[in-house]
Amino acid sequence: MAINDIPRTIWWEDGKVVLVDQSRLPLVGDLLVCNTYDGVCHAIRGMAVRGAPALGVAAALGVALWATTAGARIDDVESFLAELDRVADEIAETRPTAVNLAWGAERMKRFARDNADVNLSELRDLILQEALAIRAEDEDRNRAIGANGAALLESGSRVLTHCNAGSLATAFFGTALGVIFSAHEQGKIEGVWVDETRPVLQGARLTAWELKLAGVPFKLITDNMAASIMRAGLVDAVIVGADRIAANGDVANKIGTYGLAVLCKEHGIPFYVAAPTSTVDLTLAHGDDIVIEQRDEREVTGVTVSGVIAPDSSAASRAFDLLTDGGPYEVPIAKGHQMVIDRKGGAYRFDGWFRIAPPGVEVYNPAFDVTPAEYVTAIITECGVVRAPFGESLALNCQGSGAIHELG
Structure with a gap:
């Protein structure tokens, strides 16, 4: 068992976008084949594909799919670009919190306009190549995050993680789990505590599945067990992913992340956030500006x-x-x-x-929460490890990275 036993998450095949249907994992392993960009939008809304970096790749491939199908029937450059903008915006609006989705769509819009001087046939091919480059870059970034994060862990580390920031949340390898995979290869991981992550159970369904395939020792726990095992001295670090990081270091991630960060501060445990620079949104001053998605009751x-x-x-x-x-x-x-x-x-x-609940009960179901920067020990990106004051260090870390603030 090894990391390479985990399947790739999303790819291009025979003119179509193919992705692992994560809504049915781990007991059913289906592939979804999207013939139109509408199919990609449906997969995003239904969480067949999820995880911030994977959503950025899905956005890029979705735009490329439109360009090579419906877009292939447009023979005027300006009309093509206007419709591409509309399609990219529609994809970006499918889910509001993860900035990578908007980043992937915006990067494709900018690329198309920057290369509009070629003929349309060539432009469509260039757009597809750019989407494939975004997919390849994502894996490279994740492996760099893994290496940077593994250096922070000591031998024999017991790490707790929340939700799924693994290979399935990216094109391949993962962010938070990428750190764990890299540290495991270096013999540093004694074991991983996996939060089940209510209500959609991405930890129990997806993270546990990935760690089992990769041969990393772990134990599955319910979300409300975290405080108890921290107090017992059984956790050396918490590593999570992120869906959007504001300029001041506030972090939006799966609901329940904030509670873990507070617990870490109380128990003196480092709280690490692993995310590519494409997840950093320097256009937002702080986490209060992040739109939090409300999900189905x-x-x-x-x-x-x-x-x-x-x-x-x-x-x-x-x-x-x-x-x-x-x-x-x-x-x-x-x-x-x-x-x-x-x-x-x-x-x-x-x-x-x-x-499981009585009919007619009222439900509040935010998909994400925001962890204030003061609770974050460090943010691990492909460019290095960032520490407070985040307002300065994040800006330096993301300089020239092509993050969303540079796509303007």
Whole structure:
């Protein structure tokens, strides 16, 4: 088992965008094939692809997909550029918090206009090559983050991480998990504590899956166990990713991150944020300006599950054949539970949502929170390790990096 056993997250194949459907992992490993940029937008909204760096790559590939499909029918440069801008803006607006999404879309818009002096056929090819370059750059940045972060850890480190800032959240390798993977290769990791990360359980579903594939020792815990294991002296560092970092060092990340940072300060544990410079947004003075996405209340009032049914007899196979003969079969379940059974190759797949809260309850479900810079020990980017005062150090670290403030 090694890091290379983890699949790439998103790529270009035969004129289409292909991505791992993370909404069904780890028990179902489906690929989504997007023929249009609308399909990429749907995948982003449904969190089939997620994680700030991966969203930046998805935005770039989505724009390239439009340019080589619907955009190929436009024969006027100005009309092409105007429509490309509209498409890029639409992709960027699918989710508001992760700045990489807007960064990827904006970089593609700027690139297209900077190269508008060539003929349209050549421009479309250049746009695709730029999107592929963004994907390749992402892996290079993540590996540099991993090396920079691993240098901060001592031998025998016990690290806690939250959500999934792993390979699945990027084109490949990961940010916070990239640090852990690099440190593990150097023999520094004794073990990893994996927060399950309610309500969508990215820690339990995705981070645990990645660490298992990579052969990194870990234990899965519920989110509310973190304080207890810190007090017991079982955590040497916390490493998380980020969705947007403001100019003063305030960090927006998965809901629950702020609480971990407060706990770290109370227990004297370093709190590290691992993110590429494309996640830094120097156009925002502080975290209060970051838009926090509100998600569907069903993420809190119930649980989503996916799996594959393996009939244990010919009679069972015939029964499932009958149920799915006319297409997906919605199982009639009382109390608002839902389950759909569908054929998948020679087997059968189910997707379900099961209610755990009483019907009619009010729900507040922000997807992210903001950790004030005063709780952050250091921010690890591909350009190095940044420490307070972040207002000065972040600006220097991001200089010439092509972060969103330089795309203006």
